[in-house]
Amino acid sequence: MVDHLKFTPSTLKDWMRSWREIMKERPWAADRVGNSFTESQLIGKMWIAEELKKIGGTKHVALLGGWFAHFTCSLLFEEVGVSTVTNFEIDHDAHFISFKFNRRYKEEKKYRSIRRNVMTIGLSGVETFEKVKTTEPQWDVVINTSCEHMFPMRKFRELNPQLKDCLYVLHSTDDDQYDDHINCVGSPQELADQANITDIKFMGEKVLPNGMRRFMVIGR
Amino acid sequence: MLNILCVRWGDKYDHTYVDKLLKQVKNNCSVPFKFYCLTDNPQTDYDIPLPNIWDKHYIPERNAFWAYRKCYMFNEMHFPQIGGDNFLYLDLDILIHQDLKYFNDLPYGKPYIVRGWWNDIENCRKNFGKIKSTPLNSSVIKWNRGELLRVYNDIEKNAEVIFFTYPTIDNYFNHAWYNPWKEDEGYLRGYPKGDIYSWYKGNVFPDDMDAWKLRKDHKICLFNNSANGGDEHMYDIAELDHLW
Numbered sequence: 001m002v003d004h005l006k007f008t009p010s011t012l013k014d015w016m017r018s019w020r021e022i023m024k025e026r027p028w029a030a031d032r033v034g035n036s037f038t039e040s041q042l043i044g045k046m047w048i049a050e051e052l053k054k055i056g057g058t059k060h061v062a063l064l065g066g067w068f069a070h071f072t073c074s075l076l077f078e079e080v081g082v083s084t085v086t087n088f089e090i091d092h093d094a095h096f097i098s099f100k101f102n103r104r105y106k107e108e109k110k111y112r113s114i115r116r117n118v119m120t121i122g123l124s125g126v127e128t129f130e131k132v133k134t135t136e137p138q139w140d141v142v143i144n145t146s147c148e149h150m151f152p153m154r155k156f157r158e159l160n161p162q163l164k165d166c167l168y169v170l171h172s173t174d175d176d177q178y179d180d181h182i183n184c185v186g187s188p189q190e191l192a193d194q195a196n197i198t199d200i201k202f203m204g205e206k207v208l209p210n211g212m213r214r215f216m217v218i219g220r
Numbered sequence: 221m222l223n224i225l226c227v228r229w230g231d232k233y234d235h236t237y238v239d240k241l242l243k244q245v246k247n248n249c250s251v252p253f254k255f256y257c258l259t260d261n262p263q264t265d266y267d268i269p270l271p272n273i274w275d276k277h278y279i280p281e282r283n284a285f286w287a288y289r290k291c292y293m294f295n296e297m298h299f300p301q302i303g304g305d306n307f308l309y310l311d312l313d314i315l316i317h318q319d320l321k322y323f324n325d326l327p328y329g330k331p332y333i334v335r336g337w338w339n340d341i342e343n344c345r346k347n348f349g350k351i352k353s354t355p356l357n358s359s360v361i362k363w364n365r366g367e368l369l370r371v372y373n374d375i376e377k378n379a380e381v382i383f384f385t386y387p388t389i390d391n392y393f394n395h396a397w398y399n400p401w402k403e404d405e406g407y408l409r410g411y412p413k414g415d416i417y418s419w420y421k422g423n424v425f426p427d428d429m430d431a432w433k434l435r436k437d438h439k440i441c442l443f444n445n446s447a448n449g450g451d452e453h454m455y456d457i458a459e460l461d462h463l464w
Contacts, residue, residue, distance in 0.1 A: 027342075028345050031346065032349075090349065092345070092401045093346075117395070119378075119381045120378045149349075151380075155381055182385060
């Protein structure tokens with residue numbers, strides 16, 4: 001069971017340093033980083049780790065819109081045992097700040113962030129961690145915990161036929177009170193349908209401490 | 221020759237707005253120009269029919285997409301009757317204070333769009349991921365033939381995603397063609413401070429933010445209020461009675 005985050009001295013070092021650097025270099029982002037450090041955020045990400053651990057076999061993760069990716073990376077590396085995480089982010093601040101929070105993984109060449117709108121440009125041709133340009137699939141799992149912020153995932157799958165065999169892990173919500181929740185769904189089944197996922201390994205919902213109902217679908 | 225374009229569709233603005241814009245242009249443009257209105261309801265010599273090929277992407281329940289119609293003009297091949305290479309687009313709800321020659325004389329090579337200097341750029345950066353608080357405004361755009369074709373092609377290629385994701389084109393421009401962190405590096409560049417200001421939002425953050433104030437030493441005043449849900453017409457503004 002994944003019910004905690006492994007908080008090591010190196011985690012502490014990276015995260016404290018990140019906060020200091022954010023306040024100094026990108027103070028406007030501090031509020032949003034604060035919003036990412038909530039009980040609900042952590043519980044949502046632990047849920048993914050728990051289910052991925054049960055399924056097993058996750059090695060190379062493409063993280064779509066992974067934001068600052070602090071909890072997610074820590075859980076994926078330390079609990080699930082993944083080998084690499086590539087975060088695709090459109091937001092400049094999130095892109096750079098995610099490197100700060102994950103400095104220890106970045107230095108081990110296990111974490112990177114790439115700025116890209118994944119709904120208009122496919123991932124084929126992205127360089128490997130070894131800087132080799134390839135059209136071969138580099139990932140076995142695609143995680144998107146921000147589906148409510150994006151166009152339905154069917155578009156991503158259309159753009160990336162090379163990732164058709166990947167395991168998809170998707171989060172969304174029916175909470176449409178926020179302007180940037182442009183793609184809420186009413187159920188986990190609707191989330192699966194949006195992504196054309198038919199081989200479902202997990203499907204469920206959870207009400208987080210902030211009152212938001214989250215849906216999760218894992219499948220192909 | 222400078223091509224001055226405006227776009228009118230639907231019934232938000234009647235044809236008198238176009239007439240008034242043309243009158244302002246005639247009074248404030250010392251370089252040779254041709255005036256065109258791209259419209260879904262051609263009535264006069266300067267009207268040109270607006271394409272409708274993107275209408276199939278219209279999503280009524282989101283009421284998105286409408287503003288994208290102005291992006292047809294980025295593909296000049298839709299309008300073979302328009303010659304020349306220099307283009308200046310003007311929204312219908314603007315007040316021109318000074319000679320438009322200024323815009324014609326700005327260097328070409330990279331398109332210009334309104335940089336809303338009334339915006340706090342740190343707030344724009346903060347809200348970038350939330351698809352709001354864009355620093356851009358598309359009320360006045362200047363370009364050379366072909367320079368905006370790549371923008372048109374991007375919209376054409378990704379219409380479904382773009383119309384769904386960005387209810388306003390200014391947020392799309394900000395995400396895809398501008399860089400609010402390094403403002404000199406985006407494909408679009410903003411007009412300098414002191415050129416264009418907003419009637420409703422002010423001029424330059426944080427020092428000159430008075431709204432409802434005319435600044436005649438500037439080139440153009442915008443009456444952009446749709447983002448705030450406002451529906452006031454320029455006809456309703458008493459200060460404009462003798463100016464517009």
